[in-house]
Amino acid sequence: MEKQILDKNQWHSIRTNLNNNYDYSDDWKNIIDLFRTRIENYYLSPINRVKVPGILKGEGFTIMTIQCALIEMFATFKSGQIHNYRKNGNSPSFEYKLADHCFIKFLQTEKIFENHFYRYTTAGVKILNDPFKAKDFYSSVRCGLMHEARTKGNWVINAKRLYNGNEHIFLTEDNGTIRVDRNILSRLLNEYLDNYLLELSAETQIGNNLRRLFARKLDHLYDIVPDSNNYDWWQDY
Structure with missing residues (x-):
């Protein structure tokens, strides 16, 4: 029976065929579909299971912690x-040391965060x-939850x-309290996930570039050693 979630063996078996071949194809479609199922099963569905309708008894910390991990991912x-x-x-330019480097930029560029x-x-x-x-969201919510299991300052989680x-x-503010x-x-x-996967599947140059970056991240996800001599997506340009 074919596995429904992208795993290391599946990626290993197909990555050579995709190297420097970023035009959208059935192989790319299969990988992207399996990746979607991975995110849904490992993150989005668990959030929904925790988010029992009408309970509202502290589950927000758990949900928001997962959401912050998703944002960085x-x-x-x-x-x-x-x-x-x-x-x-001497490290390649695509490496980052501190999470705020990518986390904050993402909040300030993606459409879902406009007017936030x-x-x-x-x-x-x-x-x-x-x-x-x-x-402030990064330090008081993301870092507060990840490092201290709490929000900090005047930030609170609501539903x-x-x-x-x-x-x-x-995000709203009420008498100095910022409610998430x-x-x-x-x-x-x-x-965001729906839109990203549409972009990732686009038969355009932008889609090709996103697939190249996506492949690099899949290598890293499955602990495959960087190999810029043989795999184009590891080249630093």
């Missing part, structure tokens, strides 16, 4: 960046950190019992 897959806490001057961590004026000028600072289904603003609606953020992260 989404950011690095799209950019092809690899975490290396030993990064130095950036906005556009009527003249089309992009204003960063308005209405909320991306760095409602009922939604109309089209809410897109997950983890249910709306879940919907936005699902929306």
Whole structure:
């Protein structure tokens, strides 16, 4: 029976065929579909199981911790960046040492975060950190949860019992308290995944480049040693 989630053996068996061959194909479609199932089964479905309708008894910390891990993962897959806490001057440019390097940039560039961590004026000028600072979300929510199992400062995690289904603003401020609606953020992260996989499947030059970065991340995901001499996606350009 064919496995439904992308694993190391599957990637090993097909990666040579995809090397320097980024035009969209049945092989790429298969890998991308399996990757989607991996994210859904390992992250999105568990969030939904924790998010029991009508309970609202502390599960927000667990959900938001998973969401922050997803944000960093989404950011690095799209950019092809690899975490290396030993990064130095001789390291390739696609490596990063501190998570804020990719996490904050992702919050300030992706469409789902518009009117949260950036906005556009009527003249089309992009204003960063308005209405909320991306760095504050990173330090008070992401780092607070990851390192201390709490949010810090005036940031709290909330959810409602009922939604109309089209809410897109997950950050609000009330008397100095910044409230993060983890249910709306879940919907936005699902929306991001759908859009990213559409971009990843596009028969365009942008799609080709995203697939190259995606392949590098899959190598890293499965602990395959970088090999820039034989695999194009490890070349630093």
